[in-house]
Amino acid sequence: MYRLDHKPICDMSPKEFEKCCLDILSGYAEEEQLKGFTIKHNTIIPASDGRYQIDVYAEFSALGSQFKILCECKKYKYSVNREKVAVLHKKLDSIGAQKGILISTSDFQSGAIEYAKAHGIALIKAEDYHFEFLSHSSGQKEDDNDPFLYAEKHLPPYVGFDCTTASGEPSKVFPTRAMIKKLFEEMNQQIREKMGIDISIDFPDLQATD
Secondary structure (H helix, E strand, O other), X not given: OOOOOOOOHHHOOHHHHHHHHHHHHHHHHHHHOOEEEEEEEEEEEEEOOEEEEEEEEEEEEEOOEEEEEEEEEEOOOOOEOHHHXXXXXXXXXXXXXXXXXXXXXXXXXXXXXXXXXXXXXXXXEEEEOOOOOHHHOOOOOOOOOOHHHHHHHHOOOEEEEEOOOOOOOOEEEEOOHHHXXXXXXXXXXXXXXXXXXXXXXXXXXXOOOO
């Protein structure tokens, strides 16, 4: 289950950012209901040419087979170059994993994106994310127990962008639609219990991070 950590990415240590990346992948897996999904942080994987440290390692089952995912997490201030993606590709070959994902706090150089697309490696940019709720703009002091603030206080403070989409334009992948829907359903339940008001919302067309 994903964590709802309210520490912005800019204030995270590299280790905390790796756990943030684990959140992003866990949310993705929950949205897609992957069978037999497991995920680990900071794992050593043995291979024929040595042992590799993997920031986030995941597995799931599909088509009667076990799929392995390697995720590298880069809390960088400078853009990710082609070499970093190539290193991940080498790890995929050595370990025999089926998918590589590189998540970074910075942009990706054009060479990195081209290499990733050519070798089926996903590039995700993670950023701090701000949610603004205009319903509490009266200037009054916020009440921590106000049920109308439940979703705002529990939404993750970061968002993940897939930079290797077919369209060429980054698309948002985290928080997922299911995560946002769940939070607003919990908020509505709080409002019903504390205030006796039913404002249930239907989410048929809700986009993951719009």
